[in-house]
């Protein structure tokens with residue numbers, strides 16, 4: 001017996017019937033076709049069966065025959081015949097058939113006498129034929145009489161016509177699903193049979209539209225910013241140049257972040273050419289000589305370095321562009337801006353790092369904003385996300401002073417987790433743009449991936465992004481259940 005035959009029998013040992021598709025699944029068979037090596041066609045036929053009364057007649061004879069047999073040669077008083085089962089019908093049928101007669105004038109009451117020597121019990125004979133399913137010499141009149149007397153009934157019988165299918169084989173083989181390195185190494189792939197692709201497969205129908213967890217968390221953050229009156233910055237430029245990504249942010253041209261190990265540089269087009277020249281000169285000056293109370297970096301600033309096209313390493317490049325556009329407007333107007341979009345870093349990939357991720361960025365600009373405003377604002381912002389305990393740690397960014405890393409206490413992990421970076425923008429950044437003295441800006445950035453991984457308890461980022469995304473996680477986030485908070 002083949003393995004499959006055994007499995008099929010085991011399956012039927014536990015269940016009465018099977019849909020071939022379900023059976024294929026239960027048996028882990030590659031394709032239900034393998035199980036369809038035989039065809040089964042359902043057929044419904046009609047058959048006559050004896051009723052209980054019919055069965056009784058088959059064994060004991062018809063009612064009329066029983067009456068005849070109960071009459072001895074020299075007759076019997078009529079009332080004694082009444083003990084025979086079904087005597088009423090039997091008596092009248094036997095009278096009709098002319099088998100018996102009645103002597104009403106007999107002494108001691110009416111007496112029943114035999115009229116013939118012997119009888120032939122036709123009803124019993126016909127029922128015997130029906131029982132044997134041999135209806136060849138049963139006449140229509142006989143049949144309708146038997147049916148009228150309800151001695152037979154018509155029953156439906158369901159059966160299956162089983163025949164060999166086109167793929168019938170006595171050898172049930174398994175198709176290979178995957179071409180493995182072992183098959184290539186051993187050369188066994190040459191003789192194996194591979195499963196065909198099913199281009200008609202429809203996949204699982206989702207019950208409703210779903211958001212990827214990253215999009216869901218993104219929409220939750222977006223909602224918080226909008227509730228706080230922030231405007232969304234345009235973030236459609238994945239390709240940025242070094243000028244906006246680094247130089248405008250007072251990041252020196254020798255800074256390690258501007259190295260090919262950390263940043264993706266474009267080869268075609270390798271450089272950008274359009275810059276606001278007046279502003280560019282001011283940026284160059286502040287790097288080389290300083291100003292606005294700063295002594296600058298005191299190195300020779302090079303335009304070629306600023307021209308280099310890159311994939312933006314942070315959305316702070318958009319903040320720089322947005323603030324520059326705001327500075328162009330007079331008189332000065334305070335502003336609150338945010339963006340949530342993708343950034344790229346030339347990092348070595350591991351369970352928690354990818355070469356691209358999403359940043360949430362916020363900036364508030366007005367006269368006299370201080371570190372206290374930043375800390376107060378951070379507390380409010382994270383409270384809306386359900387994050388209560390915050391800690392700030394002094395840090396360094398070329399564009400903010402002071403700078404602070406933001407940590408939150410993670411109840412599940414029982415430790416402080418870094419959730420963002422923040423600071424007060426330097427005058428070296430704001431003043432060359434043209435903002436008046438006294439205008440300051442507080443800004444912060446965080447990744448979308450970190451809170452998402454914490455919320456969905458994902459410890460490998462590849463389960464969140466890329467071909468190995470756990471679809472169940474997506475299915476559990478139907479659009480209609482969009483929640484307002486991230487925890």
Ligand SMILES: N[C@@H](Cc1ccccc1)C(=O)O
Nearest residue numbers: 314316421422423443444445
């Ligand atoms: N650009 C910083 C985040 C940040 C934004 C704004 C101010 C301070 C820090 C980062 O990529 O980590």
